[in-house]
Amino acid sequence: MNLTLEHVTGGYGSRTVVDDVSFTLHPGEVVCLLGANGCGKTTLFKMILCLLRPRLGCVSLGDEKIADWSRSRLARSFGYVPQMHIPPFAFEVREIVLMARAAHLAPFASPGKEDRRIADEALDYLGILHLASARYTEISGGERQLVLIARALAQQAQWLILDEPAANLDLGNQIKVFRAIGELAKTGLGVLMTTHVPDHAFMYASRVVLMSEGRVLALDTPAKALTEAMLLKAYGVPFSVVEIGAQQGIKSGIRIVVPNQL
Amino acid sequence: MATVHNPDKTMDYRKPHRLQSGKTLALLSLLLVVVALGSSAIGSYPISPHDWWSVLSAHSTGGTAEIVLLQIRLPRLFACILVGSGLALAGASYQGLFNNPMVSPDILGASAGAGLGAALGILMGLDFVAIQALSFTGGLVAVLLAWALASGLCRRGDPVLMLVLVGILIGSMFTALISLTKYIADPLNKLPAITFWLLGSFASITPKDIWFAGIPIAAGCIPLLLLRWRLNVLCMGEQEARTLGMNTRAMRFTVIVCATLITAASVSICGMVGWIGLVVPHLARMVVGPNHKYLLPAAAIMGGCFLLLVDDVARTAGALEIPVGILTALIGAPFFLFLLMRERRHKS
Numbered sequence: 012m013n014l015t016l017e018h019v020t021g022g023y024g025s026r027t028v029v030d031d032v033s034f035t036l037h038p039g040e041v042v043c044l045l046g047a048n049g050c051g052k053t054t055l056f057k058m059i060l061c062l063l064r065p066r067l068g069c070v071s072l073g074d075e076k077i078a079d080w081s082r083s084r085l086a087r088s089f090g091y092v093p094q095m096h097i098p099p100f101a102f103e104v105r106e107i108v109l110m111a112r113a114a115h116l117a118p119f120a121s122p123g124k125e126d127r128r129i130a131d132e133a134l135d136y137l138g139i140l141h142l143a144s145a146r147y148t149e150i151s152g153g154e155r156q157l158v159l160i161a162r163a164l165a166q167q168a169q170w171l172i173l174d175e176p177a178a179n180l181d182l183g184n185q186i187k188v189f190r191a192i193g194e195l196a197k198t199g200l201g202v203l204m205t206t207h208v209p210d211h212a213f214m215y216a217s218r219v220v221l222m223s224e225g226r227v228l229a230l231d232t233p234a235k236a237l238t239e240a241m242l243l244k245a246y247g248v249p250f251s252v253v254e255i256g257a258q259q260g261i262k263s264g265i266r267i268v269v270p271n272q273l
Numbered sequence: 274m275a276t277v278h279n280p281d282k283t284m285d286y287r288k289p290h291r292l293q294s295g296k297t298l299a300l301l302s303l304l305l306v307v308v309a310l311g312s313s314a315i316g317s318y319p320i321s322p323h324d325w326w327s328v329l330s331a332h333s334t335g336g337t338a339e340i341v342l343l344q345i346r347l348p349r350l351f352a353c354i355l356v357g358s359g360l361a362l363a364g365a366s367y368q369g370l371f372n373n374p375m376v377s378p379d380i381l382g383a384s385a386g387a388g389l390g391a392a393l394g395i396l397m398g399l400d401f402v403a404i405q406a407l408s409f410t411g412g413l414v415a416v417l418l419a420w421a422l423a424s425g426l427c428r429r430g431d432p433v434l435m436l437v438l439v440g441i442l443i444g445s446m447f448t449a450l451i452s453l454t455k456y457i458a459d460p461l462n463k464l465p466a467i468t469f470w471l472l473g474s475f476a477s478i479t480p481k482d483i484w485f486a487g488i489p490i491a492a493g494c495i496p497l498l499l500l501r502w503r504l505n506v507l508c509m510g511e512q513e514a515r516t517l518g519m520n521t522r523a524m525r526f527t528v529i530v531c532a533t534l535i536t537a538a539s540v541s542i543c544g545m546v547g548w549i550g551l552v553v554p555h556l557a558r559m560v561v562g563p564n565h566k567y568l569l570p571a572a573a574i575m576g577g578c579f580l581l582l583v584d585d586v587a588r589t590a591g592a593l594e595i596p597v598g599i600l601t602a603l604i605g606a607p608f609f610l611f612l613l614m615r616e617r618r619h620k621s
Binding site: 057081083085086089091103110114118122 | 372499500502519566
């Protein structure tokens with residue numbers, strides 16, 4: 012089902028952080044949300060996830076407005092991957108992933124065999140099943156990030172909303188995670204994620220939402236949205252977009268962004 | 274993509290499994306039975322196995338042993354188990370709810386409110402049942418006040434932080450009111466009564482008290498036990514728990530109502546017995562891990578054991594009975610320090 016934002020406006024108190032944002036995303040897409048710090052990416056996420064009520068406008072899934080959906084219905088529709096943090100209690104990795112099943116279980120129930128199978132499958136999908144019994148507080152930051160993505164998968168939602176999924180990952184794990192996200196999109200999941208690296212958008216996004224000061228600056232394919240002019244507007248620093256020619260082992264036509272001045 | 278690297282690592286990370294956690298709980302229950310039976314035997318009037326047998330075999334002799342066992346010893350043991358289990362369970366739930374291992378069940382002012390209720394009851398010269406009822410009500414009122422104020426103040430921002438801050442304020446305000454009550458109480462009979470009552474003791478427990486406190490404590494414990502797995506999700510923090518499908522406000526309200534029923538009922542029959550709700554959950558976490566599915570039952574069982582043992586000391590250590598509240602603080606504080614040091618050593 013399409014995710015539609017219509018004139019979404021909101022913020023904290025009297026301060027407007029997101030101003031009149033409208034777009035429609037389709038299942039199967041990988042959409043990257045880019046923009047400078049404080050441009051409203053996180054606030055927009057909060058309004059999509061109904062953590063913050065928009066002052067104006069609405070978010071809908073299909074034809075239905077989601078503003079009054081129950082938390083469990085929302086969680087069955089949106090799997091959210093937050094930026095990783097460390098909880099005060101040393102849960103096992105599998106216990107963390109099983110929390111995704113809360114939206115599928117009755118209030119007094121706890122996860123059963125089938126839920127554990129789903130959790131292990133999600134861990135296996137990301138190649139971290141061997142961490143299932145490790146303590147979440149004792150694994151590396153990158154591994155924790157992968158666990159949170161596994162948890163979002165175990166939520167079995169139609170949409171994945173990821174807040175900088177690559178922020179704590181090494182180069183290899185970044186590629187693994189983006190590939191996994193791409194594969195998931197091919198199975199029909201919709202993906203919306205923030206990133207600070209335009210290269211990631213060039214490599215893995217089907218579309219890009221570029222934000223600046225709470226407004227949408229561009230919404231298009233990466234090649235059309237992330238032009239040098241747009242990047243200057245969004246980040247206030249001149250960049251060049253360089254196309255890498257076909258070399259051995261590299262797909263031709265990959266673009267990367269480099270700063271004009273070092 | 275779906276490859277598992279380092280399959281041999283699997284064994285290194287094996288931690289107590291589900292079944293083992295179940296077994297641990299069974300062993301702990303057995304321990305509770307043993308401690309309870311042992312506690313029933315010792316005291317100023319020792320009960321021999323033979324006395325137990327004559328009571329159990331229903332040959333009512335009306336002897337001293339039977340009266341001591343049925344009218345004094347057993348009600349007291351039951352009260353210890355009820356209060357110890359209840360407070361530990363409430364403490365473990367609060368530590369999950371507030372996402373903070375330093376929280377105890379009186380964080381929102383339940384104990385201070387119940388203490389004030391009892392102090393006022395004694396000051397007004399009410400009879401014992403009325404004092405208990407007033408104490409119970411006082412605990413509920415304090416927490417309701419904290420909840421209402423926090424909800425009113427917190428339109429945005431972190432509702433949990435606001436609740437804790439308001440709770441601490443209410444608690445200290447009620448504590449000041451207790452002091453005021455003591456100050457104006459008759460220093461010859463009422464002041465000692467209030468002071469002794471606030472110290473906490475199981476010395477005057479009657480079978481009737483078991484019913485009075487047992488019903489609210491059970492009413493608080495059962496929903497907490499039913500909802501216990503969901504407390505795990507709350508440990509991820511307010512916003513994340515909501516994105517995982519939790520109605521955090523409803524959950525918070527339920528947990529607070531249940532824990533307050535337990536705490537207020539406990540204080541109303543035995544006064545302020547501190548530290549159990551803070552220390553025992555830590556002890557339980559060391560045994561079964563942080564998963565609330567096992568943590569809550571383990572904390573409840575261990576809380577019962579802990580208070581039985583402390584009350585055994587209170588009854589038998591001196592010629593004069595020591596108020597149990599003093600002992601839980603004397604034992605609890607150093608014990609907590611020991612746990613913290615152990616945890617730190619474990620980490621490094």
